[in-house]
Amino acid sequence: MDDERTLLARRSVTSRLQRGRAKVGRWGQPATSAAIIAANTLLCWFMLMWPDNVPFSAYVPVAVVAGLFLTPKVLAGVDLAILVAGAWTVVEREVSAAILAAYGVLTLVMLIMFWVAASRARLGVQGNLGESMLVDLRDRLRTQGELPELPTDWGAELSVLSAYGDSFSGDFLVTSRHDDVLELALVDVSGKGIAAGTRSLLLSGAFGGLLGSMPYEAFLPAANSYLLRQAWDEGFATAAHAMIDLTTGDFSLGSAGHPPGVRFSAGSGRWEVLEGDEGPVLGVTQGLAFPRVRGRLGRGDALLLYTDGVIEVRNRDLRDGIDRMLGTAERMIGKGFEGMAEKVCAAARAGETDDRAAVVVWRR
Structure with missing residues (x-):
C-alpha cells in the first residue's frame, strides 16, 4: 500500500x-x-x-x-x-x-x-x-508507462526509444500493481514515431483502464475487442501481456502477434526463449484465443519483453535478431540487470529507423 x-x-x-x-x-x-x-x-x-x-x-x-x-x-x-x-x-x-x-x-x-x-x-x-497540448499529451503517455514501486526483492526497468528521436512513439507500456500481483502490457502500434503517437496515446489510456480491472486472462481479448471497435484503417497492434505474482514468482505471459518473451535462469546462467503458440494480432479479427505461457521466476531470474524494433533486421530472420539481442543481454549479466533494457534498445540494428522498447523484470 x-x-x-x-x-x-x-x-x-x-x-x-x-x-x-x-x-x-x-x-x-x-x-x-x-x-x-x-x-x-x-x-x-x-x-x-x-x-x-x-x-x-x-x-x-x-x-x-x-x-x-x-x-x-x-x-x-x-x-x-x-x-x-x-x-x-x-x-x-x-x-x-x-x-x-x-x-x-x-x-x-x-x-x-x-x-x-x-x-x-x-x-x-x-x-x-x-x-502545450502536445507536451501535455506526451507527458501523460510517459506517466502511463511508469513502472510501479516493487518490493525490495524485485527490480524492473523500462526503455522506450522513438524512431528518429521523435517525442512520440508507437511502442508503449502500461502497468498495474494490485496487492502482490504485477501486470505489464508492452504494446507496439502499427506505424512509428509521430505517425503512431496519437493512436498510442488513445490505446495507452484504454489499455491502462483495462489492466488490473479484470482477470488477467481476459485482458488481451478485451484489448482486441476495443481495437476492433475503433475501425481504424491501420488499427492493428501487437502486445505482450505478463502477470507476475510478486510473492511466489509465478508468471503468465500472453502474446498477441508479439515477439516471444525471454527468461533468464540463474541456475543455468542462460537466456531461454519462451516458446508457445502465438495469439493473433490485436484489431484484426474477433473470437480467436490468446494462448499463454506459464513459468516461475526464482531468485536471480529475469523476464525480458521487447518490441520487434529491437530484433527486426531487413532481409534477416527474426531469430537472428533475437540471438543478437540475447548476446547483448548475456554480456551484461555480470553487471546485473540495471541498464539492460536501455542497452538492448540502443544495440538494435534498426537504429533510429524504428521505435524500440524493452522492459526487464527481475527477482533478486
Missing part, C-alpha cells in the same frame, strides 16, 4: 504541473496577443510618420512572432497593416530594386507565418496552446 501511495503521489504532482501549464497558457495568450498588436501598431505608426528611418527588417520579428501567437483572423489584420505601411514606405522612398526585394521578402515571410497559423488553427486552439 505504501508503494501504491508513493506512485499516486508522484502522478498527482505530475497532474498539478500539467494543470499549471494549462492555466499559464490560458491567461498568458491574451496578454501576448495584446502585446504583439500594440507593438505592430507602434511600428506601423513610426513607418507612416518617418518612412525613411525605419528599415523593412524591423517588420520581420513582428511578423514572425505574430504568426506564432495570433489566430489567423487577427493575424490577417496585422499583416494587412504591415503591408499598407510597407507600401507607403515604398512610395515615399526612392523606388529601387533593393527596396522592392526587401518588400517582397517581407511579404513572403508573412505568407509563411500565416500558413503556420492556419495549420495550428485546425487544432481549435490559439497560438502556441497547440504545442
Whole structure:
C-alpha cells in the first residue's frame, strides 16, 4: 500500500504541473496577443510618420512572432497593416530594386507565418496552446508507462526509444500493481514515431483502464475487442501481456502477434526463449484465443519483453535478431540487470529507423 501511495503521489504532482501549464497558457495568450498588436501598431505608426528611418527588417520579428501567437483572423489584420505601411514606405522612398526585394521578402515571410497559423488553427486552439497540448499529451503517455514501486526483492526497468528521436512513439507500456500481483502490457502500434503517437496515446489510456480491472486472462481479448471497435484503417497492434505474482514468482505471459518473451535462469546462467503458440494480432479479427505461457521466476531470474524494433533486421530472420539481442543481454549479466533494457534498445540494428522498447523484470 505504501508503494501504491508513493506512485499516486508522484502522478498527482505530475497532474498539478500539467494543470499549471494549462492555466499559464490560458491567461498568458491574451496578454501576448495584446502585446504583439500594440507593438505592430507602434511600428506601423513610426513607418507612416518617418518612412525613411525605419528599415523593412524591423517588420520581420513582428511578423514572425505574430504568426506564432495570433489566430489567423487577427493575424490577417496585422499583416494587412504591415503591408499598407510597407507600401507607403515604398512610395515615399526612392523606388529601387533593393527596396522592392526587401518588400517582397517581407511579404513572403508573412505568407509563411500565416500558413503556420492556419495549420495550428485546425487544432481549435490559439497560438502556441497547440504545442502545450502536445507536451501535455506526451507527458501523460510517459506517466502511463511508469513502472510501479516493487518490493525490495524485485527490480524492473523500462526503455522506450522513438524512431528518429521523435517525442512520440508507437511502442508503449502500461502497468498495474494490485496487492502482490504485477501486470505489464508492452504494446507496439502499427506505424512509428509521430505517425503512431496519437493512436498510442488513445490505446495507452484504454489499455491502462483495462489492466488490473479484470482477470488477467481476459485482458488481451478485451484489448482486441476495443481495437476492433475503433475501425481504424491501420488499427492493428501487437502486445505482450505478463502477470507476475510478486510473492511466489509465478508468471503468465500472453502474446498477441508479439515477439516471444525471454527468461533468464540463474541456475543455468542462460537466456531461454519462451516458446508457445502465438495469439493473433490485436484489431484484426474477433473470437480467436490468446494462448499463454506459464513459468516461475526464482531468485536471480529475469523476464525480458521487447518490441520487434529491437530484433527486426531487413532481409534477416527474426531469430537472428533475437540471438543478437540475447548476446547483448548475456554480456551484461555480470553487471546485473540495471541498464539492460536501455542497452538492448540502443544495440538494435534498426537504429533510429524504428521505435524500440524493452522492459526487464527481475527477482533478486
